[in-house]
Amino acid sequence: xxxxxxxxxxxxxxxxxxxxxxxxxxxxxxxxxxxxxxxxxxxxxxxxxxxxxxxxxxxxxxxxxxxxxxxxxxxxxxxxxxxxxxxxxxxxxxxxxxxxxxxxxxxxxxxxxxxxxxxxxxxxxxxxxxxxxxxxxxxxxxxxxxxxxxxxxxxxxxxxxxxxxxxxxxxxxxxxxxxxxxxxxxxxxxxxxxxxxxxxxxxxxxxxxxxxxxxxxxxxxxxxxxxxxxxxxxxxxxxxxxxxxxxxxxxxxxxxxxxxxxxxxxxxxxxxxxxxxxxxxxxxxxxxxxxxxxxxxxxxxxxxxxxxxxxxxxxxxxxxxxxxxxxxxxxxxxxxxxxxxxxxxxxxxxxxxxxxxxxxxxxxxxxxxxx
Amino acid sequence: xxxxxxxxxxxxxxxxxxxxxxxxxxxxxxxxxxxxxxxxxxxxxxxxxxxxxxxxxxxxxxxxxxxxxxxxxxxxxxxxxxxxxxxxxxxxxxxxxxxxxxxxxxxxxxxxxxxxxxxxxxxxxxxxxxxxxxxxxxxxxxxxxxxxxxxxxxxxxxxxxxxxxxxxxxxxxxxxxxxxxxxxxxxxxxxxxxxxxxxxxxxxxxxxxxxxxxxxxxxxxxxxxxxxxxxxxxxxxxxxxxxxxxxxxxxxxxxxxxxxxxxxxxxxxxxxxxxxxxxxxxxxxxxxxxxxxxxxxxxxxxxxx
Numbered sequence: 001x002x003x004x005x006x007x008x009x010x011x012x013x014x015x016x017x018x019x020x021x022x023x024x025x026x027x028x029x030x031x032x033x034x035x036x037x038x039x040x041x042x043x044x045x046x047x048x049x050x051x052x053x054x055x056x057x058x059x060x061x062x063x064x065x066x067x068x069x070x071x072x073x074x075x076x077x078x079x080x081x082x083x084x085x086x087x088x089x090x091x092x093x094x095x096x097x098x099x100x101x102x103x104x105x106x107x108x109x110x111x112x113x114x115x116x117x118x119x120x121x122x123x124x125x126x127x128x129x130x131x132x133x134x135x136x137x138x139x140x141x142x143x144x145x146x147x148x149x150x151x152x153x154x155x156x157x158x159x160x161x162x163x164x165x166x167x168x169x170x171x172x173x174x175x176x177x178x179x180x181x182x183x184x185x186x187x188x189x190x191x192x193x194x195x196x197x198x199x200x201x202x203x204x205x206x207x208x209x210x211x212x213x214x215x216x217x218x219x220x221x222x223x224x225x226x227x228x229x230x231x232x233x234x235x236x237x238x239x240x241x242x243x244x245x246x247x248x249x250x251x252x253x254x255x256x257x258x259x260x261x262x263x264x265x266x267x268x269x270x271x272x273x274x275x276x277x278x279x280x281x282x283x284x285x286x287x288x289x290x291x292x293x294x295x296x297x298x299x300x301x302x303x304x305x306x307x308x309x310x311x312x313x314x315x316x317x318x319x320x321x322x323x324x325x326x327x328x329x330x331x332x333x334x335x336x337x338x339x340x341x342x343x344x345x346x347x348x349x350x351x352x353x354x355x356x357x358x359x360x361x362x363x364x365x366x367x368x369x370x371x
Numbered sequence: 372x373x374x375x376x377x378x379x380x381x382x383x384x385x386x387x388x389x390x391x392x393x394x395x396x397x398x399x400x401x402x403x404x405x406x407x408x409x410x411x412x413x414x415x416x417x418x419x420x421x422x423x424x425x426x427x428x429x430x431x432x433x434x435x436x437x438x439x440x441x442x443x444x445x446x447x448x449x450x451x452x453x454x455x456x457x458x459x460x461x462x463x464x465x466x467x468x469x470x471x472x473x474x475x476x477x478x479x480x481x482x483x484x485x486x487x488x489x490x491x492x493x494x495x496x497x498x499x500x501x502x503x504x505x506x507x508x509x510x511x512x513x514x515x516x517x518x519x520x521x522x523x524x525x526x527x528x529x530x531x532x533x534x535x536x537x538x539x540x541x542x543x544x545x546x547x548x549x550x551x552x553x554x555x556x557x558x559x560x561x562x563x564x565x566x567x568x569x570x571x572x573x574x575x576x577x578x579x580x581x582x583x584x585x586x587x588x589x590x591x592x593x594x595x596x597x598x599x600x601x602x603x604x605x606x607x608x609x610x611x612x613x614x615x616x617x618x619x620x621x622x623x624x625x626x627x628x629x630x631x632x633x634x635x636x637x638x639x640x641x642x643x644x645x646x647x648x649x650x651x652x653x654x655x656x657x658x659x660x661x662x663x664x665x666x667x668x669x670x671x672x673x674x675x676x
Contacts (some may be wrong), residue, residue, distance in 0.1 A: 028473075032480055080460060132654075138661040139608055141407075141460070145601045146650040153650075157643040257500055271475065272468055272594075283461060285516035316479030327471025333451055 008157075014284060014291075017330030018298075025323040033176050034315050043305030043310045053304070055188035061300035062197040062259070063088075066252035067278025068292040069204050070245040076208075076287045077241050078221040079133065083144030084249040085275025086151040087125045089268060092116035092257040093155045093251030096264040097163060099176025107179040114180050115196070122250020123243050125151070131243035134235040140242075159264060173264040182259040193259040200248060205289040207244075209298070217241060249275065272321055277303075280324050283331040299324075336355060379513045383587075384587065385632075386625025388413065388579040388596070392603035393610075393621045394531045395575030398456045398568035399536065400612045400626045403548040407463025408448050410600025411470030412456075412573050416441050416580025418474040421486040421591035428491045433585060438577040439653070443569045444470065468546070475593050477505045486584075486591040520582035527575070527644075532614040544568055577602070598650070605653045627652035627676025 008086040047310045067084050074081035095118040102110060134141040143253070156171070163173040174318040182191035187216035208214040216237055228234045252274060262267060270347065281299055285291025393411045399406040420437035424430060448466055466518050478485070498516045498629035535541040547552040548562045579599070584591040602624050611615030627649040635645035 011404070030475075128654075132658055132661075135656060136661050137665055138657050139605075142601060142605045142608065143654050143657060145598060146605070146653045148599050149650045150647045150654075153646040154644070157641075157646075160643065161640070273469060276468060279464065314480075316476055318476040318479050322469065322476050325465055325467075325472050328465035328468060329451060329462060329635030330465075331458040332459070332465055333455045 002194065006128050010286065014286070014295075014331075017327055017333075018284075020330050021323050021327040024326050029315055032315070034313050039309050039313050039315050042309050043302060045305075046276045047301040047305035052188055054369055055186065057192045057297060057301045057304045058194055059189040059191065060294045062191075062194040063252040063256040063274055064277055064281055064296035064300055065197045065201055065293055066248050066255070067296060068281030068296050069201065069278075069289065070248040070252065071275070072282035072285065072287040072289070072292050073204065073208070073217065073248075074241055075282055076221050077217045077238070078143035078224070079238060079241065081126070081165070081242055081245050082279075083126055083129055083147055083267065084245065084252075084278050086144065086148040086275045087122040087246045087249035087271045088256075089148075089155060090125050090253070090255035090270060091122040092149045092253030092261075092265050093140075093158070093173075094118070094121045094312050095254035096173050096176055098211045099180035099261075100174040102180075103177055105177075106178055110179040111182070111258065114176070114258055115280060118250040118254025118257075119247040120250070122246040122248070122253070124246075125250070126242050126246025128245075130239045133242070133310070134238040139348055141180070147188060155264070156266060159266060164263075165263070168263075175263040176258065180258055181262060182255070187277040189260075189267050191259040193255040196251075196255060199287060200251065201293060202245075203243070204248070207297045208289050213237075213240070231297065249278075252278075271318075277324070280328055280331075283328060285365060374633060376509060376512050378629050380516070381513045381629035381632060382626040383513070383517060383521065383525075383602050384625075385628040386494075386622045387517075387524045388523045388583045388599050388622040389603050389606060389624055390618055390662065391520075391527070391575045391582070392572075392600055393606045393617045394527050394614065395572030395579075396607050397535070397601050397612055397614060397617060398571045398608050399533060399565075401548045401624050402565045402568040404452055404459055404542045404565050404569060405451070405463070405604070406448065406569060406572050407460050407604065408444070408466030408600075409463075409572065409576055409603050410596055410598065411463075411467035412441050412444055413580040413583070414467075414470045414474060414594070415444055415597045417584035417595060418470075418578035418580070418591055420581040421488055421584045422477070424488045424491055424585050430574050430585070432493065434577075434581060437581055441577035441580070442570055445570045448573075449566045449569040453562050460563035464615075471594055478593065479546055485593070487589065488585060488591075489491075491590040492585055492589045518582060518586045520578050520586055523578065524582075528614055528618045535614060540564075540567070546637035567673055572633070602649070605657055609656060615647070623656065624649060624653060640672070 022040065029036040031041050038103045044172070045053075049051045067088060068189070070084045070087075071081065082173050095114045098114050098117045099110075102113070105113075125147070129138075129143045132138040132143055157175055165172050165174045182193045184191055216227065218231055219230070219232065220234055220237060220241075224234050227237075254271075256274065257264065257268070272279075277299060281292055281295040284295035284299070285293070302320050302323070306320040308314050309319070312319055392413055395412075397408050416437045419440045420433040424433035427433070444466060448459075448462055451457045451462045498518055499522065501515045521571045531542075535544065543554070543559050543564045544567075546557075546559060547564045547565050551561050554564075580596070583599075584595060603621065606617050606620035606624060609620045631645040633649035635642035638645055
């Protein structure tokens with residue numbers, strides 16, 4: 001019974017923010033003179049109510065599952081690794097370089113090489129904040145945010161310079177060779193990359209739930225001092241956790257490039273970017289692997305659907321970003337916890353009113369008697 | 372003007388938004404609510420001031436409305452993080468993403484690529500040349516010819532120091548930050564103090580945004596704050612929340628930016644890479660400060676922050 005309550009309150013604590021965010025998003029849509037119901041209907045219909053739409057949603061969910069997991073694993077250990085975005089972008093860029101510079105390679109080998117490049121670049125990039133955090137106690141959040149800007153500038157410089165495809169009208173690298181592309185499956189957008197993401201999801205699920213490392217992550221997240229006292233080498237674990245996160249983010253960028261974009265452009269990661277989407281997903285999924293999976297499918301549906309709203313309404317597709325922001329704001333609050341949460345307050349408040357009214361009635365009664 | 376003059380002038384120019392955000396973030400930091408939302412608040416200030424100036428043509432209206440809107444954002448932040456006791460780091464990121472997305476959304480809806488107010492605002496005429504100071508040979512060209520908000524920013528360093536250390540409010544802010552229970556036990560309304568601290572930050576971020584978009588460039592582009600809010604947080608960390616020290620770090624980061632811009636002119640093909648100098652500087656400075664702060668620290672392992 002108690003277990004059921006916990007599950008229910010978990011569902012409420014996610015559902016409520018989603019409803020609030022969609023509601024406020026609806027108000028904004030109405031404010032620019034458009035129909036919010038039509039907008040949401042288009043979004044959901046195109047992404048969830050047809051086999052093709054669902055497969056497309058899953059296709060776009062693949063990189064989000066990975067960035068979501070990459071953020072979740074660090075957030076769970078109370079490390080604010082915002083470098084997921086940078087690792088994904090940098091990983092994707094160098095995957096692109098390997099993708100177009102090797103030619104005539106066996107496809108299996110080429111794809112493997114590309115994915116490994118992405119992961120390796122992600123690891124190398126994340127090594128900097130990881131070591132700074134673990135051994136020099138430098139705040140990892142600011143460092144990773146700053147490194148994200150560094151990545152953006154470096155990648156821009158390289159894409160405009162040596163790796164620029166002169167045939168392309170805008171800033172973009174050469175397209176990757178055919179042998180490095182993920183082929184579309186089942187006559188839809190879905191590619192093998194989704195199944196690779198599933199595999200990584202499985203591995204991380206085992207790490208989270210069944211392994212010693214998973215336990216250590218939780219322990220460090222709850223209280224690093226205690227973890228250290230209990231004999232864990234917290235510094236080393238922080239490096240390990242962050243490197244896993246970096247590898248997974250690099251893989252996300254690599255896979256997204258090889259299954260969808262095929263070439264690196266400056267708006268590769270989109271706005272606000274894969275890493276930031278990952279943050280929303282990790283929060284929405286409450287840092288648990290299954291939650292992250294469900295959240296990334298939900299968010300991918302919103303994103304996929306948003307591509308179509310321009311056809312039916314005048315609502316810019318950036319509305320998804322607005323909803324994302326509101327959603328993160330709502331998710332930062334624990335609505336459904338017993339004492340400090342909104343629901344708790346609400347019941348407390350109701351209780352107070354009730355007891356006040358009862359008091360008042362009894363006082364009235366007494367006054368009546370006296371009079 | 373020669374190169375050194377240019378670098379120093381630009382240092383003051385590029386430090387200003389960081390400085391204002393630092394001074395704004397200080398109060399929240401001292402009251403123990405780290406405001407990650409500085410970036411988003413600055414962007415909101417930049418966006419709303421540019422938008423209002425474009426629509427009405429009035430600088431004052433732009434100033435007032437951008438401050439008001441940013442205060443609303445500050446209220447949202449403090450309501451969530453103080454009243455509802457949210458994870459304020461996440462809330463701050465939410466504010467940043469929301470501000471960026473909303474400005475992009477409005478721009479798209481208005482079918483604009485950016486907001487250009489150069490027809491309304493004459494950037495050159497906004498620069499104030501201080502009569503006597505401008506005549507001093509080298510100093511004049513560096514210190515004079517800045518905008519009103521820039522000067523206000525530097526005056527505010529002193530103001531922030533006085534408010535924080537010599538007024539009742541400042542004492543309240545610090546007590547709430549250092550020991551909230553103690554503050555409550557002597558009857559300080561801790562939540563109200565935190566609200567005030569966040570709102571001061573929000574208002575100053577609006578100024579920072581306006582100086583960035585309207586005052587200096589007469590232009591708003593998407594995500595034009597480019598991490599300055601986070602840079603401010605780095606400065607606050609490095610300066611440990613003391614106004615003068617933090618301001619010095621803000622100046623240092625402004626210098627990095629100014630060096631990057633001025634030296635890139637001579638760098639030829641690799642000039643694009645100079646953009647990373649300010650960000651790398653911050654990583655290096657954070658690293659050095661952290662090493663110095665932990666030099667005499669014999670505590671093994673990790674402490675809860």
